[in-house]
Amino acid sequence: MAPKLPPHHPLEQSTSAVAGGQASAHHSPPRGIMRWLLTTNHKEIGSLYLIFSLVMFFIGGIFALVVRAELFQPGLQLVQPEFFNQMTTMHGLIMVFGAVMPAFTGLANWMIPLQVGAPDMALPRLNNFSFWLLPVAFALLLSTMLMPGGGPNFGWTFYAPLSTTYAPPSTTFFILSLHIAGISSILGAINIVATILNMRAPGMRLMDMPLFVWTWLITAFLLIAVMPVLAGVITMMLMDINFGTSFFNAAGGGDPVLFQHLFWFFGHPEVYIMILPAFGIVSAIIPTFARKRLFGYASMVYATASIAVLSFLVWAHHMFVVGLPLVAELFFMYTTMLIAVPTGVKVFNWITTLFRGSITFEPPMLFALAFVVLFTIGGFSGLMLAIAPADFQYHDTYFVVAHFHYVLVPGAVFAIMAGVYYWLPKWTGHYPNVKLSQWHFWLSVIGVNLTFFPMHFSGLAGMPRRIPDYALQFADFNLVSSLGALLFGASQLVFVAVVILCVRGGEKAPAKAWEGAEDLEWSVPSPAPLHTFDTPPNFRPHEH
Amino acid sequence: MRKSLVWMTGCLGFALMVPLAMANAWNMPVGVTDVSREIHSLHMIIFWICVVIGVVVFGVMFYSLFRFRRSQGAKASNFHENTTVEVIWTAVPLLILVGMAIPATATLKKMYDASDAELDIMITGQQWRWRYEYLGEDVAFNSNMSTPRAQIQGDEPRGEHYLLEVDEPLVLPVNRKVRFLMTADDVIHSWWVPDLAVKQDTIPGFINENWVRINEPGIYRGQCTELCGMDHGFMPIVVEALEEEEFDAWLAERKEAAEQEAMGVDREWELEELMERGEAVYGSICASCHQAEGQGAPPAFPALADNQQLIDDLDWHLDKILNGVSGSAMPAFRGTLNPVEIAAVTTWTRNAWGNDTGDAVQPAEIAERLSD
Numbered sequence A: 001m002a003p004k005l006p007p008h009h010p011l012e013q014s015t016s017a018v019a020g021g022q023a024s025a026h027h028s029p030p031r032g033i034m035r036w037l038l039t040t041n042h043k044e045i046g047s048l049y050l051i052f053s054l055v056m057f058f059i060g061g062i063f064a065l066v067v068r069a070e071l072f073q074p075g076l077q078l079v080q081p082e083f084f085n086q087m088t089t090m091h092g093l094i095m096v097f098g099a100v101m102p103a104f105t106g107l108a109n110w111m112i113p114l115q116v117g118a119p120d121m122a123l124p125r126l127n128n129f130s131f132w133l134l135p136v137a138f139a140l141l142l143s144t145m146l147m148p149g150g151g152p153n154f155g156w157t158f159y160a161p162l163s164t165t166y167a168p169p170s171t172t173f174f175i176l177s178l179h180i181a182g183i184s185s186i187l188g189a190i191n192i193v194a195t196i197l198n199m200r201a202p203g204m205r206l207m208d209m210p211l212f213v214w215t216w217l218i219t220a221f222l223l224i225a226v227m228p229v230l231a232g233v234i235t236m237m238l239m240d241i242n243f244g245t246s247f248f249n250a251a252g253g254g255d256p257v258l259f260q261h262l263f264w265f266f267g268h269p270e271v272y273i274m275i276l277p278a279f280g281i282v283s284a285i286i287p288t289f290a291r292k293r294l295f296g297y298a299s300m301v302y303a304t305a306s307i308a309v310l311s312f313l314v315w316a317h318h319m320f321v322v323g324l325p326l327v328a329e330l331f332f333m334y335t336t337m338l339i340a341v342p343t344g345v346k347v348f349n350w351i352t353t354l355f356r357g358s359i360t361f362e363p364p365m366l367f368a369l370a371f372v373v374l375f376t377i378g379g380f381s382g383l384m385l386a387i388a389p390a391d392f393q394y395h396d397t398y399f400v401v402a403h404f405h406y407v408l409v410p411g412a413v414f415a416i417m418a419g420v421y422y423w424l425p426k427w428t429g430h431y432p433n434v435k436l437s438q439w440h441f442w443l444s445v446i447g448v449n450l451t452f453f454p455m456h457f458s459g460l461a462g463m464p465r466r467i468p469d470y471a472l473q474f475a476d477f478n479l480v481s482s483l484g485a486l487l488f489g490a491s492q493l494v495f496v497a498v499v500i501l502c503v504r505g506g507e508k509a510p511a512k513a514w515e516g517a518e519d520l521e522w523s524v525p526s527p528a529p530l531h532t533f534d535t536p537p538n539f540r541p542h543e544h
Numbered sequence B: 001m002r003k004s005l006v007w008m009t010g011c012l013g014f015a016l017m018v019p020l021a022m023a024n025a026w027n028m029p030v031g032v033t034d035v036s037r038e039i040h041s042l043h044m045i046i047f048w049i050c051v052v053i054g055v056v057v058f059g060v061m062f063y064s065l066f067r068f069r070r071s072q073g074a075k076a077s078n079f080h081e082n083t084t085v086e087v088i089w090t091a092v093p094l095l096i097l098v099g100m101a102i103p104a105t106a107t108l109k110k111m112y113d114a115s116d117a118e119l120d121i122m123i124t125g126q127q128w129r130w131r132y133e134y135l136g137e138d139v140a141f142n143s144n145m146s147t148p149r150a151q152i153q154g155d156e157p158r159g160e161h162y163l164l165e166v167d168e169p170l171v172l173p174v175n176r177k178v179r180f181l182m183t184a185d186d187v188i189h190s191w192w193v194p195d196l197a198v199k200q201d202t203i204p205g206f207i208n209e210n211w212v213r214i215n216e217p218g219i220y221r222g223q224c225t226e227l228c229g230m231d232h233g234f235m236p237i238v239v240e241a242l243e244e245e246e247f248d249a250w251l252a253e254r255k256e257a258a259e260q261e262a263m264g265v266d267r268e269w270e271l272e273e274l275m276e277r278g279e280a281v282y283g284s285i286c287a288s289c290h291q292a293e294g295q296g297a298p299p300a301f302p303a304l305a306d307n308q309q310l311i312d313d314l315d316w317h318l319d320k321i322l323n324g325v326s327g328s329a330m331p332a333f334r335g336t337l338n339p340v341e342i343a344a345v346t347t348w349t350r351n352a353w354g355n356d357t358g359d360a361v362q363p364a365e366i367a368e369r370l371s372d
Helices: A011-022 A031-039 A040-069 A079-115 A124-146 A171-200 A211-242 A258-274 A276-290 A297-311 A314-320 A328-353 A362-384 A388-394 A399-429 A434-460 A474-503 B002-022 B034-067 B083-112 B149-153 B244-266 B271-290 B306-314 B316-323 B339-351 B363-371
Strands: B119-126 B129-134 B139-143 B170-173 B178-184 B190-193 B198-202 B210-214 B218-224 B237-240
Touching: A031 A040, A040 A079, A040 A124, A040 A399, A040 B316, A079 A124, A079 A171, A079 A211, A079 A258, A079 A276, A079 A399, A079 B271, A124 A171, A171 A211, A211 A258, A211 A276, A211 A297, A258 A297, A258 A314, A276 A297, A276 A362, A276 A399, A297 A328, A297 B083, A314 A328, A314 B271, A328 A362, A328 A388, A328 B034, A328 B083, A362 A388, A362 A399, A362 A434, A362 B034, A388 A434, A388 B034, A388 B083, A388 B198, A399 A434, A399 A474, A434 A474, B034 B083, B119 B170, B119 B190, B119 B198, B129 B271, B139 B218, B139 B244, B170 B244, B178 B190, B178 B198, B237 B244, B237 B316, B271 B339, B306 B316, B306 B339, B316 B339, B316 B363, B339 B363
Parallel strands: B119 B178, B170 B237
Antiparallel strands: B119 B129, B129 B139, B178 B210, B190 B198, B190 B218, B218 B237
């Protein structure tokens, strides 16, 4: 099979894989639903991931609105506590595993091959499999709500023994669905690592890769490292529930705290899994619209890598009040505070990139700038939470809810939206409607801050999280939060409108849709044809 | 002009934050212990550090966004690397963090020193109430939320301490070091009173330790802060801090009442007496799961009214109450209720809601079973 490439090059293997793919393309491709069920094309699979995550974003968002509606005023009006707990739990699970993670995987599928100059992902059939596991997993997860006793009601962190001995009967199905979603993540991560390490265009060294590729490479290693830990801990739950073991059951000699150690050993890297690719997207957008190279490329890579390494050493800061020994408290307090250093470096680099640039404010840039400001606010509350003595007051209050929503919503979600606005011209060949995009942006920014900023205050004033009803002094903050949530939720309909309109038409975009954009994806036509880089591109790195 | 606009916005934002930070209901309470004061000052220090960093960082950012707009003819420069500034902005935050870690470490060490306590209190979390035992004093009681359901459903106006009031508060002396030993019977709960700056998970199978020395008498309110199931939002904590003499008098009175109760075990109880007592016990302990009318909430919480097995089999019924049902939410009450309470609540459930067995279970009988 035709390797006309220089000998001893890593691309050799992958070219033959693609040639295999083209051989089967001589048959006419399947049409209709079968085309999507059987596709092995990274662009189609990327689109599937993105559409799936958008659907999940709305389902999880509706659950959040049920929660906010119940908390609109004191008292129980709309739902009973049992159902309220299911709503908070499912909101968290769906947003984390169904919306944010698949959205990043979708962006990776679309953009990593284009950014490294590869014809497709390294393992296209595996790619198809890892996507189609997701609808199965989440259909199963959502179906638990119709089972007797209801769905998961123990929080997205599902602490044992509330999630084992005291859990509803549907928990076994919850465990199965999480296993399936976990397998999907691991396979996706393996595929991304294989693509990045083996299929870069000739001449592209690791330190020439766009930062989105770099951050995803590191994220993929985090996924491979921690998803098996999650699989382990839910398997132990499965055994406790169904096979009479007592891993987490104190009455049988087990240890409920062990659950939390295992969960957060997975869970803390998991939260960086949801933010590192966001760093990559923002690091692509800010230089493009400042028309100036990213400041401190190398330090960005090192900062991302140090955040990833530190993420394995900080898990027990979620457990400052479970009664850890003093030495452990100190260790986890110090390591957690250390994370502020590389994170700070990133923010400083973005801002220095803006300094003495030539700045314009297209929709992707608006979202990227809002990301920098609002993510940094989430970082500040994170630094406050790291101070272990103060965490005895903050822990499990709305202050924590405010913190992680600031890093996840105007953090991860805004970065995903920035990425979508940035790459929509490449995907569809049209620019998104500017007026509507601006409406979407400003409504979202106002909504998100109205929702989450008052939560800092209600938390500090003493409101615990995960309660369906609250004391009267928290009423004003909750009223504002609920109105903000409604605004934020409604403004996402504008986003859907923008995307649909952009797919159907709009101002035509050239190959290089943004004048300051530099990476390889802007060298292929817009919209990107189904097959790109059948022959490797001519890659010329920046002078260092 | 543009510069002054940036400065004005910055100063305005700053000026807004000051009253916000000062207002009490918006901020962490200073509290009434030395530890809570230290925590509050740590909180304010780190808050102001964040504010200052924020003003500088966002100041530079918004300055750049205004100053280097292309619409105003800004041309991009070409610099993209500078090792010196990278080293500076790695080192400076590191130094600030070290400066922050030192006082935080000192406070944490103090919080972990529960030695030389004058009073030990065992706090047990249960779905969905707290149990307090004054160790070595033979005084123990449960503390349930006393806010009526009608207020929660909105049928009655809500009181001042809505959801933050209990039938029996934890009574503590001021100026004495009190050690808390904390555990749970079922799932993990967390005992938090913001004014005391004590938040500690109560975990089945573990005994956690914390302590408090309250400086001012008063009533301090808090809530469970670890999701513990259906009524997680409805298990408040109320601490009543008394002057030392008042506390000693209160404790003596409670000890006497406990002795009276113990003597009640030996005498014969009338059915009406048992029913009256049993209704109270049922309302405070059982009704949260099995519901006020004994209808339960199947499948998790079985019905007691019209439950044929319960009506037919007294032995089975007592076994469930004394030993619990393993693998379910039903705890064993042999350790947490006294013989009079167990006899009374058994009698109540065997006769209420049309169960009508006519059984009057005697405390002496229960005491005998407990000693087996």
